[in-house]
Amino acid sequence: MKSAQIDPVPSVAGTTAVGAVARERPPAAVLGPWPWIRRNLFASWWSTAITLALGYVLARWAVAFFDWAFVNAVWSVPYNAEGVPDTASCRTAKGIGACWAVIGDRFRFILFGRYTYDQQWRPAVCVVLFLALYGISALRQFWRRELLLIWLVVLAIIGILMWGGVFGLPYVPQDSWGGLPITLILATFGLAVAFPLSILVALGRRSRNLPAVRALCIGYVELIRGVPLISVLFMASVMFPLFMPEGVNIDKLLRAQIAIILFAAAYLAEVVRGGLQAVPTGQYEAADALGLRYWQKTRLIILPQALRLVIPPLVNTFIGFFKDTSLVLIIGIFDFLSAGKLVLSEPAWQGFSSEVYLILAFVYFCFCYAMARYSRGLEREFGAAKRR
Amino acid sequence: MSEAGAIPGQSAQTSPSGAGQPAIVLDRVNKWYGAIHVLRDISTSIAQGERVVVCGPSGSGKSTMIRCINRLERHEEGRIIVDGIELTDDLRALDQIRREVGMVFQQFNLFPHLTILENCTLAPVWVRKMPKKEAEELAMSYLRRVRIPEQAHKYPAQLSGGQQQRVAIARALCMRPKIMLFDEPTSALDPEMIKEVLDTMIELAETGMTMVCVTHEMGFARQVADCVIFMDRGEIVERGTPAQIFEDPRTERLKLFLSQILRGH
Numbered sequence: 200m201k202s203a204q205i206d207p208v209p210s211v212a213g214t215t216a217v218g219a220v221a222r223e224r225p226p227a228a229v230l231g232p233w234p235w236i237r238r239n240l241f242a243s244w245w246s247t248a249i250t251l252a253l254g255y256v257l258a259r260w261a262v263a264f265f266d267w268a269f270v271n272a273v274w275s276v277p278y279n280a281e282g283v284p285d286t287a288s289c290r291t292a293k294g295i296g297a298c299w300a301v302i303g304d305r306f307r308f309i310l311f312g313r314y315t316y317d318q319q320w321r322p323a324v325c326v327v328l329f330l331a332l333y334g335i336s337a338l339r340q341f342w343r344r345e346l347l348l349i350w351l352v353v354l355a356i357i358g359i360l361m362w363g364g365v366f367g368l369p370y371v372p373q374d375s376w377g378g379l380p381i382t383l384i385l386a387t388f389g390l391a392v393a394f395p396l397s398i399l400v401a402l403g404r405r406s407r408n409l410p411a412v413r414a415l416c417i418g419y420v421e422l423i424r425g426v427p428l429i430s431v432l433f434m435a436s437v438m439f440p441l442f443m444p445e446g447v448n449i450d451k452l453l454r455a456q457i458a459i460i461l462f463a464a465a466y467l468a469e470v471v472r473g474g475l476q477a478v479p480t481g482q483y484e485a486a487d488a489l490g491l492r493y494w495q496k497t498r499l500i501i502l503p504q505a506l507r508l509v510i511p512p513l514v515n516t517f518i519g520f521f522k523d524t525s526l527v528l529i530i531g532i533f534d535f536l537s538a539g540k541l542v543l544s545e546p547a548w549q550g551f552s553s554e555v556y557l558i559l560a561f562v563y564f565c566f567c568y569a570m571a572r573y574s575r576g577l578e579r580e581f582g583a584a585k586r587r
Numbered sequence: 588m589s590e591a592g593a594i595p596g597q598s599a600q601t602s603p604s605g606a607g608q609p610a611i612v613l614d615r616v617n618k619w620y621g622a623i624h625v626l627r628d629i630s631t632s633i634a635q636g637e638r639v640v641v642c643g644p645s646g647s648g649k650s651t652m653i654r655c656i657n658r659l660e661r662h663e664e665g666r667i668i669v670d671g672i673e674l675t676d677d678l679r680a681l682d683q684i685r686r687e688v689g690m691v692f693q694q695f696n697l698f699p700h701l702t703i704l705e706n707c708t709l710a711p712v713w714v715r716k717m718p719k720k721e722a723e724e725l726a727m728s729y730l731r732r733v734r735i736p737e738q739a740h741k742y743p744a745q746l747s748g749g750q751q752q753r754v755a756i757a758r759a760l761c762m763r764p765k766i767m768l769f770d771e772p773t774s775a776l777d778p779e780m781i782k783e784v785l786d787t788m789i790e791l792a793e794t795g796m797t798m799v800c801v802t803h804e805m806g807f808a809r810q811v812a813d814c815v816i817f818m819d820r821g822e823i824v825e826r827g828t829p830a831q832i833f834e835d836p837r838t839e840r841l842k843l844f845l846s847q848i849l850r851g852h
Contacts (some may be wrong), residue, residue: 484659485696488764489710490685500711503700581700 271296275303284547293550302558305542311553312377312533318369319362322380322420328353328360329383335451337573339580350391357384365423373452377533379562381452385524385534389459390517395469396460402497404468405475416468423465428526431458436530455527470512474505507581514574518567535559588717608671610635610766611656612796616665618651625651625819626662633814635765638798640808640829643818644844652818653768655690656799685732688712689759693771695751697743703730703754704739707761716764721762729757733787741830747778760791767791769800803848809833817841 240250262361273292276284290299302309309398311322332353335341341349361380366371395587403409403416423431435458436451443449478501486496539559611633618626625648633639641649654660654666658674658681667674669684698706707726711717717725730736733753734748743751752772759767769788773781784809792798792811802808808815808829815832817825819840825832836842 479694481692481696481698482698483692485690485698486689487659488657488685488690488692489758490682491710492682494772496714498696499713504698507700562833 207441209379235395267295268297273298276300283362286547289551297554298551299554301548301554305545305548308542309380309535309538309558310378311380312473312538313375314377315371315375318363318371321363321371322376322378323367325357325380326383328357329380329387332387333569345495354388373450376452378538379535380548381527381532382521382524382535384452384458385456385527386521388456389524390520391459393463393467394521396464397471398502400464401469401471401475404472415548420465422460424469428458428462428523429529431462432526432530434458452532455530455532459520459527461526464517466516467513468519469518470509471505473512474507474509475501477508478504494528510574510578510581514570521566521570522563535562607635608635609668610637610670611799612666612668613652613655614668616652616662616667618648618655618660618662618664623820626655627836628637629665629821631816631826633797633799635797636795638792638796638811638812638813639816640812641798641801641816641818642748642768642803642808642844643806643824644847646820648820648821649816650770653770653799653801656766656768657690659690679743686762686846687763687765688722688768689756689762689766689774690768690770691755691759693774695743695748695755695775697751697755697758699743702740702742703735703746705806706743707758710758711807726757726761729760730754732760732790733757747780748776749783750785752776752780756784756791766797766799769798769802771801771849773801773802773804805833805848817844819844 200444241247271292273289273296278284278287284300284304286298286300289300292298307316307319310326311319314322332350335349338348340420359365360368361373361384362373377498400416400419401413404420404477406413406416432455435454438447439454482504483496486548487502491499525534525536527534528540531540536559542548543550543555548555590702608695609632610801613629615689616626617624627648629648629652641653641689642784643649652687655674656669657663662674670687672680675718679726680721697703698709701709704723704726707729708719708722711725712719715722722727727736727739731754732738732786735750735757737752738746738750738754743754746754756772772785776784781804785804788807789811798811800807815827815829816823817832817840824838825836825841832841832843836845
């Protein structure tokens with residue numbers, strides 16, 4: 200390198216001398232679990248006291264939970280002649296042991312709702328397709344134009360599988376769909392459509408040359424932000440059909456889907472706008488000076504930087520909306536959560552809400568935690584390019 | 588030649604209307620920031636191949652003036668004609684001008700999410716529609732010229748300030764502009780890096796490029812400038828050869844400015 204040539208003095212005074220005493224590593228920090236525990240948990244008498252007290256509470260709780268969830272749990276119940284489960288053993292164990300029999304007996308209903316029983320392999324395949332789609336989309340080597348095509352094809356297949364009516368698959372009306380596929384459909388379509396829409400809205404809101412577009416975007420965001428999601432869902436399900444001409448009826452799920460898209464897009468737009476504002480003006484100017492057009496500049500220079508900056512709040516909003524899809528239960532769509540609730544209203548399984556909710560929570564947690572982990576990975580990867 | 592097809596107008600240093608035509612003409616240009624009158628009746632002409640250094644105290648409007656030349660700032664009155672094309676609200680004319688005018692900024696403004704090579708190939712590929720391979724070869728030739736080809740696959744943040752600024756020069760040159768604008772290119776650099784950037788600029792000046800350079804580097808001005816413009820409070824106060832400006836200032840304002848920067852050195 201050039202600087203090495205024009206800089207002869209330090210190579211004698213500095214580099215060599217330092218090289219002689221240079222060590223491979225900085226002095227090692229105290230390693231191992233015991234010093235760590237000593238330093239962080241038992242550093243002083245009050246630290247020790249808090250550690251012991253919390254440890255006691257935690258241990259008691261863990262033991263109690265283990266007893267309840269495993270040792271005293273009832274894993275299955277007998278069925279009577281009509282096939283109705285006899286939950287007497289669960290009722291006697293109540294308070295002492297979990298009744299996992301409710302999950303064993305009703306897991307297909309929780310997963311797939313009232314979908315025609317012997318056709319439930321179809322929503323099951325859909326769930327697997329969704330998971331595969333997420334997996335592929337998460338890998339950066341697949342971030343190409345073809346990915347969009349894959350999405351469209353997979354979503355079409357999911358539509359065919361769910362509705363049926365072609366290829367010898369019996370038709371299943373949308374009213375009887377339910378469970379996890381509904382949650383995944385609402386969340387996936389919702390965020391996949393809302394995200395690009397939100398970018399357009401954010402760009403529109405920052406537009407200086409198009410005051411009408413700008414006003415429209417501001418109005419849209421402020422209007423949506425000003426009302427609760429529940430009321431938007433109600434409007435979509437109850438009021439919207441009133442304004443439609445006679446005989447025209449849009450599917451209820453689609454209406455809820457549109458409501459979720461519009462709602463999520465408004466929130467995401469503000470997140471994206473934050474990112475756009477954080478990109479230094481110099482970047483816009485450099486792109487302009489090179490002769491890039493507006494959309495080239497936006498796509499190649501501004502958005503890649505803006506979106507990287509807002510990965511944490513973006514994923515935060517994604518996770519929030521994944522869970523908010525459960526609000527569709529108030530307009531009578533049976534998503535994953537409402538299917539669970541429905542099980543609890545059956546006479547045989549009334550009162551075993553802890554078990555059902557625990558399982559529901561666990562599934563939601565798996566999806567949300569996967570998103571969170573993935574976003575952290577992305578941040579690390581993008582951060583690596585910027586670090587010295 | 589295929590290249591001539593890919594880069595319309597590139598070979599035509601003389602186009603569109605003859606060699607005698609000035610590269611840049613400013614005709615009674617005025618600009619305001621709110622109530623502040625930042626450019627007052629700026630009229631000047633810069634010939635093709637001319638190297639112009641613009642100096643003046645901070646806030647004198649020199650940056651604003653060169654930023655008007657590629658319309659990073661809009662002038663409100665008067666006419667600016669670049670390479671025979673008048674700057675108006677017409678986007679096609681603006682595109683054409685920006686293709687022919689390269690700019691180097693005080694803060695480098697490299698794209699941090701792209702490698703050095705990608706920074707250099709972006710505009711040729713997207714604006715000039717050059718095939719990627721050809722753009723990469725072109726970029727490497729310019730990176731060699733600014734003496735950092737070995738950094739091509741690093742990211743801007745991994746380079747020193749001086750190296751980044753040299754990349755910024757290479758990036759602008761990859762568009763094969765007819766005119767280069769420099770907006771205080773060494774002001775954000777540590778002293779030991781100023782020389783490497785100035786050396787690059789001197790080499791560029793020797794190729795006959797039309798250059799307009801806002802800078803406080805008076806040594807650079809003496810060495811390469813054909814002409815020095817001194818601005819103060821939004822006006823062009825004096826214009827002349829470096830010898831005239833530095834040895835024989837006519838106005839009190841220029842004398843004061845020179846005494847201040849000479850004291851600083």
